[in-house]
């Protein structure tokens with residue numbers, strides 16, 4: 001993978017798939033929580049409308065009780081309900097204002113409860129669904145996109161959406177109601193003065209529009225640099241052993257510092273834009289408020305200025321100014337919402353991009369389930385190359401691709417043991433990965449019991465294959481959980497039986513908690529050989545019809561190897577097995593040994609036949625039995641050349 005690919009945003013190309021990712025997500029995921037949404041929204045609307053009451057009451061009280069400029073009348077309240085005395089009217093005002101605040105507090109609680117319920121559940125559903133899509137994606141996706149990037153989407157980006165829902169969407173409803181309610185009341189109280197206050201609105205809208213245009217790309221950069229920083233951190237924490245062994249703490253500090261600085265710079269760029277925007281909004285809202293006070297105050301003191309004609313009382317002006325603040329202030333918050341919306345939109349695009357990432361190993365609509373597999377495996381002219389430079393989400397036109405498997409054909413009869421040998425990088429692991437459909441062949445067909453593996457369900461195919469990899473992965477948990485990973489419901493006796501058959505009992509028995517001992521993250525508390533035996537036990541317990549052993553004994557000492565070989569012999573006896581081996585002795589008894597070189601099968605046959613052919617296999621065998629002197633000159637030369645090309649490749653990758 002080139003550095004440029006690691007550094008660029010892997011989601012950039014995917015963003016083009018949808019116009020409004022956030023809307024798509026909320027529409028799909030909000031559907032299940034309509035009631036909470038409606039209750040939260042309703043409570044918010046009613047609370048906001050009630051919040052308008054105190055200013056109205058204060059205005060009426062000032063005019064009727066303090067300055068004597070008007071009668072005590074309240075909109076929507078029949079005059080007969082209003083007390084006749086000033087004291088009665090005063091206490092009514094106090095009572096209404098107090099009751100309003102109590103009601104608003106109750107409604108705010110209801111709004112928060114319902115809205116958080118809505119937002120938290122939508123967040124949970126989006127996260128789990130995205131995870132489910134991601135875990136079903138093909139292996140090439142994981143080859144291209146770094147773990148930290150994926151974690152960043154599943155954590156930070158999804159949280160960002162939740163924050164937008166909880167805080168901003170709620171605020172948006174609040175503000176919309178206030179703007180409509182307050183604007184309506186202002187127009188009703190004194191439409192001419194209302195127009196003065198409203199002149200600020202177009203200016204606020206223009207400022208918001210300009211802001212959005214400038215800040216959107218900046219937020220996209222912030223989101224992607226968070227992902228890159230996470231990738232770097234994730235890589236380093238996983239690779240801490242290598243960092244220590246090579247004393248590269250300083251170097252890694254610099255790299256993390258670099259990634260963190262890129263994030264800081266991107267964030268700083270967005271922050272400087274944002275902090276310029278908010279004071280601008282304040283100035284505009286402030287100017288609107290001052291203008292309203294200036295015109296209204298002049299009007300109350302000296303009569304209507306210029307084109308204004310109606311009379312204006314002090315009480316109405318106070319109500320007006322209180323509303324004007326309520327009207328213009330949310331407008332400032334509107335800017336924050338626009339800001340957060342842009343930020344959340346960038347997050348939604350990345351979430352949506354992941355959710356809609358197509359798998360390059362699709363399951364056919366009419367895929368059939370593989371039942372009672374006998375285990376006849378055929379590779380028919382299979383060719384394959386890994387996707388290179390194009391990156392995730394691109395189709396790849398093959399430019400710069402190196403063929404890893406070239407027209408490979410083979411047949412394994414049920415129960416056969418097929419040994420795969422050959423120099424490193426020859427394509428042995430790739431060959432077996434194609435059988436599990438971790439990747440799909442570019443050309444040719446792979447059949448199990450005569451059925452093309454692209455015509456069967458992925459789950460039934462993988463159920464019928466056991467896989468013991470070069471680097472067995474154990475999950476944080478107990479030995480029992482790891483062995484029974486594919487069949488968690490099995491009885492302890494079966495788990496123990498599998499452990500014994502895998503040659504793992506001799507060390508499991510000595511562990512303090514036996515099969516209930518925890519293995520640590522990735523199984524770090526076990527040695528490489530112990531991990532390998534646990535993963536063999538896992539494959540044994542699954543009882544698959546086909547078995548893949550990729551260097552299954554690479555981590556164990558010679559004694560343990562004999563133990564494992566014995567148990568493997570029993571294991572492979574009645575199932576088709578592909579055993580990849582560098583130690584040729586481990587596949588000596590194979591029914592068929594395939595020798596791969598540069599993606600092609602160059603020799604095939606059993607051990608004796610291949611030795612007699614005196615080709616690559618015979619030479620590799622000579623190396624292993626220590627007959628170096630017997631090697632032909634050209635083999636030694638080719639090995640040296642291959643060594644050199646691997647070194648060059650490694651050098652290129654480090655650059």
Ligand SMILES: Nc1ncnc2c1ncn2[C@@H]1O[C@H](COP(=O)(O)OP(=O)(O)OP(=O)(O)O)[C@@H](O)[C@H]1O
Nearest residue numbers: 143386387404422423424425426427428429430431
């Ligand atoms: N995910 C990948 N993306 C790109 N190239 C890859 C990927 N995996 C393997 N390759 C390349 O494909 C070639 C074959 O690799 P493969 O792992 O199949 O070889 P192998 O014969 O199993 O080697 P070894 O014996 O060292 O495990 C190598 O050149 C390798 O660099």
